[in-house]
Amino acid sequence: MTHSSRHTRTLRHSPLACGMCTGHQAGLCDMTSPAAPHKPRASQRTVLEVPAGADIVRQGEIGRNSYTVLDGWLFLYCLLQDGRRQILGFALPGDRVNLQIMPRPNAFSIQALTAATVCALPHERLVEALQRHPAAAVTILDLVTCAERIAYEHMTSLGRRTAWERTGHFLIEVYCRSRKTFPAGDAHAITMPFTQSHIADALGLTAVHVNRTLRKMVAENLIAYDHRTLRILDPDRLAEATGFDRDVSLAGPACRDGLDPR
Amino acid sequence: MTHSSRHTRTLRHSPLACGMCTGHQAGLCDMTSPAAPHKPRASQRTVLEVPAGADIVRQGEIGRNSYTVLDGWLFLYCLLQDGRRQILGFALPGDRVNLQIMPRPNAFSIQALTAATVCALPHERLVEALQRHPAAAVTILDLVTCAERIAYEHMTSLGRRTAWERTGHFLIEVYCRSRKTFPAGDAHAITMPFTQSHIADALGLTAVHVNRTLRKMVAENLIAYDHRTLRILDPDRLAEATGFDRDVSLAGPACRDGLDPR
DNA sequence: CCCCCACATTGATCTGGATTAAGAGACCCG
DNA sequence: CGGGTCTCTTAATCCAGATCAATGTGGGGG
Numbered sequence: 064m065t066h067s068s069r070h071t072r073t074l075r076h077s078p079l080a081c082g083m084c085t086g087h088q089a090g091l092c093d094m095t096s097p098a099a100p101h102k103p104r105a106s107q108r109t110v111l112e113v114p115a116g117a118d119i120v121r122q123g124e125i126g127r128n129s130y131t132v133l134d135g136w137l138f139l140y141c142l143l144q145d146g147r148r149q150i151l152g153f154a155l156p157g158d159r160v161n162l163q164i165m166p167r168p169n170a171f172s173i174q175a176l177t178a179a180t181v182c183a184l185p186h187e188r189l190v191e192a193l194q195r196h197p198a199a200a201v202t203i204l205d206l207v208t209c210a211e212r213i214a215y216e217h218m219t220s221l222g223r224r225t226a227w228e229r230t231g232h233f234l235i236e237v238y239c240r241s242r243k244t245f246p247a248g249d250a251h252a253i254t255m256p257f258t259q260s261h262i263a264d265a266l267g268l269t270a271v272h273v274n275r276t277l278r279k280m281v282a283e284n285l286i287a288y289d290h291r292t293l294r295i296l297d298p299d300r301l302a303e304a305t306g307f308d309r310d311v312s313l314a315g316p317a318c319r320d321g322l323d324p325r
Numbered sequence: 326m327t328h329s330s331r332h333t334r335t336l337r338h339s340p341l342a343c344g345m346c347t348g349h350q351a352g353l354c355d356m357t358s359p360a361a362p363h364k365p366r367a368s369q370r371t372v373l374e375v376p377a378g379a380d381i382v383r384q385g386e387i388g389r390n391s392y393t394v395l396d397g398w399l400f401l402y403c404l405l406q407d408g409r410r411q412i413l414g415f416a417l418p419g420d421r422v423n424l425q426i427m428p429r430p431n432a433f434s435i436q437a438l439t440a441a442t443v444c445a446l447p448h449e450r451l452v453e454a455l456q457r458h459p460a461a462a463v464t465i466l467d468l469v470t471c472a473e474r475i476a477y478e479h480m481t482s483l484g485r486r487t488a489w490e491r492t493g494h495f496l497i498e499v500y501c502r503s504r505k506t507f508p509a510g511d512a513h514a515i516t517m518p519f520t521q522s523h524i525a526d527a528l529g530l531t532a533v534h535v536n537r538t539l540r541k542m543v544a545e546n547l548i549a550y551d552h553r554t555l556r557i558l559d560p561d562r563l564a565e566a567t568g569f570d571r572d573v574s575l576a577g578p579a580c581r582d583g584l585d586p587r
Numbered sequence: 588c589c590c591c592c593a594c595a596t597t598g599a600t601c602t603g604g605a606t607t608a609a610g611a612g613a614c615c616c617g
Numbered sequence: 618c619g620g621g622t623c624t625c626t627t628a629a630t631c632c633a634g635a636t637c638a639a640t641g642t643g644g645g646g647g
């Protein structure tokens with residue numbers, strides 16, 4: 064718990080109560096009373112408070128839960144034997160991670176980037192829910208499918224975009240997803256919870272080179288970036304130059320509208 | 326259609342009849358008679374013959390179907406404006422691609438690597454199936470979830486592994502998945518339908534460098550590779566050195582066993 | 588109020604993989 | 618059977634981004 068708690072504070076202005084998450088709409092938390100989805104029984108859910116930097120899922124262990132983010136930021140990452148790290152994606156309030164139907168050795172770890180609150184759902188509970196509430200299946204499948212599309216977009220960045228393009232692409236994605244989730248605050252600036260090392264590990268670069276690239280974009284008047292406060296000065300030009308496609312990277316799952324705090 | 330047709334021939338020895346695909350087990354093709362899943366009505370399915378090199382899904386267009394591969398190899402890829410290509414993954418007989426619950430602009434294209442036969446399933450048909458046959462939801466979710474795990478593994482390769490590691494990792498994956506799907510033939514060799522350019526675009530490298538790397542691995546006595554015939558001489562050493570994890574990269578979806586031609 | 592420490596920044600140098608170029612096979616088609 | 622076209626192979630050179638090395642700096646804890 065370093066100074067990330069500082070950022071956490073700014074992010075806490077729109078926490079989701081457990082009753083507001085997609086899980087309830089889809090009947091995932093309160094399966095015993097689908098008629099009153101917004102009054103889940105306490106026994107059906109497990110809300111966890113996670114300090115910044117703690118892992119909630121550990122690569123190699125057997126995963127038994129999926130998690131809905133209620134507050135804070137999470138990121139998924141994969142570690143190689145020698146410590147090289149690849150950040151695979153991140154999750155904001157309303158997002159679900161580790162959706163699975165059965166326990167398996169985790170292919171990745173999930174860490175809280177800021178202090179976070181998550182709601183755990185055991186896999187078998189998810190399976191039951193799918194059996195009982197067919198509509199939930201559609202919601203969940205759409206969620207996973209959107210996650211897959213974003214993963215593919217990241218693969219394209221990693222394999223075929225330059226450092227400059229990757230960085231810009233990543234910044235727009237973080238910026239847009241963050242503003243969508245936390246609509247309050249300065250209309251045109253966000254505070255990123257990511258360290259430049261996190262960005263590097265997400266983009267397959269080194270922190271040094273990420274820094275240079277960020278400074279370059281500032282010099283080019285495309286962004287303002289200071290103390291992790293990001294402002295995108297020319298969104299259209301940046302999106303164009305980095306090949307950012309909001310239909311892919313921002314495609315919300317179809318059934319999530321009721322969740323969006325706006 | 327160049328000489329890939331040559332390879333196609335060798336791959337045609339175990340075509341799947343449409344009635345054998347997972348779709349039937351899950352009630353996806355023949356939704357009107359779940360009791361007799363192996364006798365689908367013709368009207369419920371569309372089998373397509375696709376020549377090598379043809380796209381069955383085109384990036385940017387609105388996708389309306391998912392496809393089950395019955396014969397041949399497909400690959401998914403994403404094109405940037407200027408023509409740079411990233412290959413996102415590949416599919417063999419029994420695999421399903423483009424599982425979606427609703428039409429959306431496609432985030433990627435899907436191309437037949439060899440001549441292929443696929444069975445199309447409209448998205449709305451999939452949704453109906455999920456509603457009517459809850460068990461199908463579990464199958465499908467597991468499929469998508471496994472695809473996501475493999476995508477994450479590829480991201481890790483692209484972002485954090487060296488050219489040598491990526492190449493080795495890719496070869497083992499192709500080798501294992503291919504032998505699992507086409508168990509007949511030379512017990513220890515497979516014929517790859519991929520060009521070295523395909524491999525390059527899958528690994529974020531150039532064809533020249535892929536070639537050098539392959540030659541190097543041959544010189545190191547790890548593999549034999551000639552005319553696209555691949556033999557892995559020291560699987561354990563290669564898996565170890567490239568960080569290949571069969572629990573992730575080969576994890577079959579839970580409910581696919583009945584599909585496996587063996 | 589100062590110290591500490593994780594982060595950010597900047598410069599110098601190195602290198603893995605890209606680019607360019609030029610043959611050599613293999614297969615196809617006429 | 619001969620010419621055309623992909624694909625593969627190898628060598629020479631280049632460069633984007635890595636690595637190595639300092640120095641700056643803000644904020645939280647003592």
